[in-house]
Structures are given as C-alpha cells and as structure tokens.
Amino acid sequence: MASISIVIPVYNEEKAVKNTVERAKKVAAKLKQHKVEVLIVNDGSKDKTAQILNKIGGIKVINRPYNCGYGASLKVGLREAMGDWIVITDADGTYPIEDIPRLVKLVPEYDMVVGARVGKTVHIPFFRRPAKWVVGKLANMMVKRKIEDINSGLRIFNKKKALEFMKLYPPGFSFTTTITLAFFTNDYTVKYIPINYFKRKGSSIMGDVPSPKAIKTFFNFIGIIFRIILYFRPLKFFAWPGSLLILAGIIYGYYQTVTSVAGLGDLPVLLLILGTLVIFLGVIADSIAKK
Ligand SMILES: Nc1nc2c(ncn2[C@@H]2O[C@H](COP(=O)(O)OP(=O)(O)OP(=O)(O)O)[C@@H](O)[C@H]2O)c(=O)[nH]1
Ligand SMILES: [Mg+2]
Structure with a gap:
C-alpha cells in the first residue's frame, strides 16, 4: 500500500x-x-x-x-x-x-x-x-x-x-x-x-x-x-561546441597552410584556443556538478 x-x-x-x-x-x-x-x-x-x-x-x-x-x-x-x-x-x-x-x-x-x-x-x-x-x-x-x-x-x-x-x-x-x-x-x-x-x-x-x-x-x-x-550534464553542454571549434580550427588551419602564402594566420589559432577553453569550461563545470 x-x-x-x-x-x-x-x-x-x-x-x-x-x-x-x-x-x-x-x-x-x-x-x-x-x-x-x-x-x-x-x-x-x-x-x-x-x-x-x-x-x-x-x-x-x-x-x-x-x-x-x-x-x-x-x-x-x-x-x-x-x-x-x-x-x-x-x-x-x-x-x-x-x-x-x-x-x-x-x-x-x-x-x-x-x-x-x-x-x-x-x-x-x-x-x-x-x-x-x-x-x-x-x-x-x-x-x-x-x-x-x-x-x-x-x-x-x-x-x-x-x-x-x-x-x-x-x-x-x-x-x-x-x-x-x-x-x-x-x-x-x-x-x-x-x-x-x-x-x-x-x-x-x-x-x-x-x-x-x-x-x-x-x-x-x-x-x-x-x-x-x-x-x-555540463560536459555534454560544452563538449559539442568546443569540439566543433577545434575541428573548424584544424580544417581552416590546414587549408590556410596549404593555400595561403601568409601561412596559418590568426583565425585558426583563435578557433583552436577558443575550442580548448570551452572544453575546459565543461570539465570544470562537470567537476563542480559532481560535488
Ligand atoms: N496554482 C496555479 N495554478 C495555475 C496557474 N495558472 C494556471 N493554473 C492551473 O494549472 C493548470 C494548467 O493551466 P492552464 O491554464 O490550463 O494551462 P495550459 O493547459 O497550458 O493552457 P490552456 O488549458 O490552454 O489554458 C490548470 O489547472 C490551471 O487552473 C497559476 O498561476 N497558479
Ligand atoms: Mg489546460
């Protein structure tokens, strides 16, 4: 009952x-x-x-x-x-x-x-x-x-x-x-x-x-x-946009080094750093959530 x-x-x-x-x-x-x-x-x-x-x-x-x-x-x-x-x-x-x-x-x-x-x-x-x-x-x-x-x-x-x-x-x-x-x-x-x-x-x-x-x-x-x-589920929230930024950074960076005389350039580096930061934010949020 x-x-x-x-x-x-x-x-x-x-x-x-x-x-x-x-x-x-x-x-x-x-x-x-x-x-x-x-x-x-x-x-x-x-x-x-x-x-x-x-x-x-x-x-x-x-x-x-x-x-x-x-x-x-x-x-x-x-x-x-x-x-x-x-x-x-x-x-x-x-x-x-x-x-x-x-x-x-x-x-x-x-x-x-x-x-x-x-x-x-x-x-x-x-x-x-x-x-x-x-x-x-x-x-x-x-x-x-x-x-x-x-x-x-x-x-x-x-x-x-x-x-x-x-x-x-x-x-x-x-x-x-x-x-x-x-x-x-x-x-x-x-x-x-x-x-x-x-x-x-x-x-x-x-x-x-x-x-x-x-x-x-x-x-x-x-x-x-x-x-x-x-x-x-904070990691899920941050991991996706973070990974996308890193991926975009790698692809664009590769494209730049192959095609441009100026080489890698700023934007791919910025994308890579931003992506890494976003993922780290997720890791920190995740460890806070698990407390
Ligand atoms: N306690 C309380 N109940 C509410 C309030 N607004 C609506 N309700 C009640 O919550 C239930 C659902 O609200 P509804 O107004 O039917 O919302 P809904 O079903 O999304 O929309 P409709 O049915 O189309 O108006 C009903 O029993 C309402 O009487 C409120 O501000 N306070
Ligand atoms: Mg109703």
Whole structure:
C-alpha cells in the first residue's frame, strides 16, 4: 500500500473546478488499497473558485493569498502533501483523471509515470504544435532518450526524489519540463503511457492564438532545457561546441597552410584556443556538478 496525494493547482477555474474535484475524489475512492488525499492549491483565484471549493468536503485546500504561479503552487503542494507518491493533474477538464489508476499501477516499478498526450482524442491548439515539436526534439537530443511528452500535466512521481530538485523548479509553467529533465538526467526511471487530452473548460490564459504568455512560456522551455543540461550534464553542454571549434580550427588551419602564402594566420589559432577553453569550461563545470 502506498500513500498518494493528488495535487491540483488551480487558478480562476470556476467553470471546471467542481467537476475536476468530484472526479478526483471518485478516483481516490477507487484506489482502495492505497491511502489517498486530494490536495487543491488555489493560487489567489479572483473568480468564484474559492467559494466553490469551500463547499466541497473530503479534500484538503490550500488557499494562497495571491497568485504565485503553477510551479510555485505545485511546490507548496509537494511540501504539504502527506503521500509518498504525488499525482498532479490540471483543473480545467483537459486530462483524463479517470486514468490515474493506470499510472498508479506502474509505481513503484518506475520513479515517475507520465501520461503522454498521444491518444485518440488529443486537442492541442494548432499554434502550439510547432513549439512543442522544437522543444521535444531539443530535449530528446540533450538527454538521448525519446521524451514522448515533456510537459504533460498528468503524472505520478516519487515525492522524495522530486524533492531533491526543489531549488530548480521554476514558479511558472516550466515546472513539468524541469521535473521531466531532472528525472531523466539523474537516471531515475520514467515511463510514458498514452492518454487523451481534451479541450479545456473555461477560457484559456494561453489563448488559442499565440499570446504573449504562450510565447514567453515557449522561450522559458528552451531556457530550461539548456539550464538543466548545464546543471546535470555540463560536459555534454560544452563538449559539442568546443569540439566543433577545434575541428573548424584544424580544417581552416590546414587549408590556410596549404593555400595561403601568409601561412596559418590568426583565425585558426583563435578557433583552436577558443575550442580548448570551452572544453575546459565543461570539465570544470562537470567537476563542480559532481560535488
Ligand atoms: N496554482 C496555479 N495554478 C495555475 C496557474 N495558472 C494556471 N493554473 C492551473 O494549472 C493548470 C494548467 O493551466 P492552464 O491554464 O490550463 O494551462 P495550459 O493547459 O497550458 O493552457 P490552456 O488549458 O490552454 O489554458 C490548470 O489547472 C490551471 O487552473 C497559476 O498561476 N497558479
Ligand atoms: Mg489546460
């Protein structure tokens, strides 16, 4: 028997929150062989979310006095959760909450089980797909594993392991990207299972057209990928550009000595020195990371 906390961050979800919480409670009741709590983090919602939550029994609600963000709320949830295993999902009716037992079944065999939004019904706004593709490809390249859905909001993970990376989690939507990469780069086991993903209830802050918030989130994701790799696999981060600079220096140097009367010239030497420095930077970062 495991203890599980279903943590749901909520911000202005008056249209969907009641339904979400009722469904989560049903799922919790179904997981009879486990000890399960439903923990809602209401992050300073300005609509009727708080009043709605107030009327629902059998759940734990943390009301934050003002809005701090999705990741910040999940961090609060992680600290307050009683469970050894944390399930997270959204409050907007997009994730198939009834699939949670499918995730639960695969722990403790895996350290994290994630619902990959690749099922038959997947509603991902059109403009987000290229961004998702770029982020996905970059992340796969960096961790050398196929990450089926880097920022899925439906997952279960081991709390103790997730707490190790507490300082890395950003306050906003990049929380899920960060925890995915942190688990992969630290060789914790991750399993993906296919799930559906539905159109949200209530209006979206991201919008169905590229909003400034959506664009900011995209660049945040890219930044996070580089940061996590720099943090956990620094040699990989520096070795590639360093080697390329050295290679360019050698090739260009050879070309110059063979073809130019002036001989080697400055640029190839500069490239060689720069490449060596970049690699050394990686070696130093690597030894710091291993401490
Ligand atoms: N605690 C907290 N939760 C938030 C915040 N912003 C969004 N959420 C919740 O986090 C979940 C995911 O947020 P969404 O707004 O649905 O983000 P998204 O799924 O990327 O985009 P859309 O569904 O298209 O709006 C939902 O349950 C939201 O209520 C926030 O600032 N704080
Ligand atoms: Mg959503």
